[in-house]
Amino acid sequence: MSEIAGRLNITERTLRRRLAQSGISFRQLLDQVREQRARELLSQPHRQRIIDIAAELGFSDGREFRRAFKRWTGHTPQAMG
Template identity: 55%
Template sequence: MCGNLISPARTRPGVVAAVEALLNAHLQRPLTMTEIAARMHISERTSRRRLAEADDHFGAIRDRVRERRATALLRHSTLAILAVAAEVGFSDGREFRRAHRRWTGRTPLAARTSGGG
């Protein structure tokens, strides 16, 4: 029960949680690593080094944030798949479908119709 009360971001090292939070706040127009580093008041090189120390990297974090939000929208909304794509920062539906298949092994439509992601 306690595990359910703790959000995933709180269980991650500080720099990873900070990057996740910034990406979550700007999903429709995802921030670049340079923009994130500037908002964290550190250099891009330092931010990449800290992520590496936390055994993570920017692309993986961005994909995780997008996949979580897309899964939630597909499961709990009636938004069109193209609208879900836009909500998670994809301007092209085809790129979203490819990314979703890479993340989950399934298309967004298959995830929606089966109730899973």
């Protein structure tokens, strides 16, 4: 969160407040961005390996990414291909 706030040239507190005013948490926003990017990467004709997609999205391993993707979509990443 501090990195994002810094890029926006605002404090973390201001970022939290603005997100709260919008009715969304930082975690929800991060999940939305990750899901969208995951769908983009998985839809490419020559897609990357799951472990590489997981790393690009900031997950520590492929299993963590697979669980999150299933939570977001109800499907496994493999089912999207």
